Amino acid sequence: MQAKLLKKIFPELKTKVKIAPFTAFDIGGTAPFWLEIRDKHKLVEVIKKAQANHLPYFVFAGGSNLVFPDKLPKKIFICYRAKPRAGVTHFIESKLVYAEAGLPLAILVGATIKNGLAGFEALSGIPGTVGGAIFGNAGAYGQTISDKLVEIEIFDGQDIKWVPVATGQFSYRASIFKKKDWLILGGRWSLAKGEAKTLNQKSREIIKMRNKKYAPGIKCPGSYFKNLLASDLPKKVLKQIPAEKIIGGKVPTGYLLEVVGVKGLKRGKIMVPDYHANLILNTGGGKAVDVLALANIMKQKVKDRFNIKIEEEVRVI
C-alpha cells in the first residue's frame, strides 16, 4: 500500500498517526494510514472504497476497550466518532430512542435520563461510543445496552439495513459483531417511562461508585478479563468461592485473581493496582508487549491454581 495511491482514493487520509492518544489505555504504535470519520454515511462510503480496492482496514471508535500493539500492521486505521449533533432522537410518546453508533454513549445515557426514560441509567460512566457498546454488549449494575434494544442498523459489506435484536445474538459481553465483519451504524431502543429526578440520582450514585474503581484520568481499558458464569465452573472450583461473591450468577474474575496474588504485579510501566486485581494499568509510557506478558502471567496463575481459563474482556488487536 502506497500513501500516494491511497491519498488518491481517500483525499482526507493521514499517514503516521500515533494511535495511543485515541485509546483509554494510552497504548499502541503509529498507524501507517489513518482516517477520522464523523458520520455513518461517510463511514460506509469509505469502507466500500476500501473493499473495492482490496485495502485492509480496521474500524474502531472510542478506543476504550482496546489494546493496540506497539507496532501496528499496514492497514488503514479508521476512527469513527460521530459529531454529537448527529444525534439521539427520542420520541417520548412512543418511548423509542434512536442513536447513531459513533455517538458517545454518555450522550445517549444523558439524553434519556433528562427525558425521563429508564433503561440506560446504570450505564452511566461507561466510556466509549454507542456502537462500541453494542459490539461488546456493554453493561454495568444490572443493565446492558442490549436489554431494551429493538433493532440495529448495520452495513454488512453489501447493504445498509435494519436487523432485529435477535440477529445480534447478545449474551454476556458478546454479540454477533465479534464474529462477523459488519459495521454497526445505529440502534433503536424501546425504553420505559421513568422519573428524570430519580434516574438522575441513580446515575450520580453510580458515577460516584465508578470513580472509586476508575479514578478520572486513569489509563486502562476497563476490566481486563471477563467475569465467569457460575454455571460454567466445575463444582470443585465453585466450592472455593464464598457464596456472597457470586452475584447474578457471575463469579468476579477479580476475586480469583486476588486469591492467586496478582495485585501489585508489575512489568515495565504496566501494573495491577493493589485495590483491584482485574485491572491492568498503564502508569505512563507503557508498552503493549508488557501488557500481554502481564496478562499471560495472570491467566497462568489462575490456570495453575483453579485449572480454569480466563478470557479477555478487552479486544487485543
Ligand SMILES: Cc1cc2nc3c(=O)[nH]c(=O)nc-3n(C[C@H](O)[C@H](O)[C@H](O)COP(=O)(O)OP(=O)(O)OC[C@H]3O[C@@H](n4cnc5c(N)ncnc54)[C@H](O)[C@@H]3O)c2cc1C
Ligand atoms: C475506565 C473504563 C471503565 C469501563 N467500564 C465498563 C463497564 O462498566 N462495562 C462495560 O461493558 N465496559 C466497560 N468498559 C469498556 C468499554 O468502555 C466498553 O467496551 C465500550 O462500550 C467500548 O466502546 P468504544 O467506542 O470505546 O469501542 P472501541 O474500544 O473503540 O472498540 C471496541 C471494539 O468495538 C468495535 N467497534 C466499535 N465501533 C464499532 C462499529 N460502529 N461497528 C463495528 N464495530 C465497532 C471495534 O472494532 C473494537 O473491536 C470500560 C472502559 C474503561 C476505560
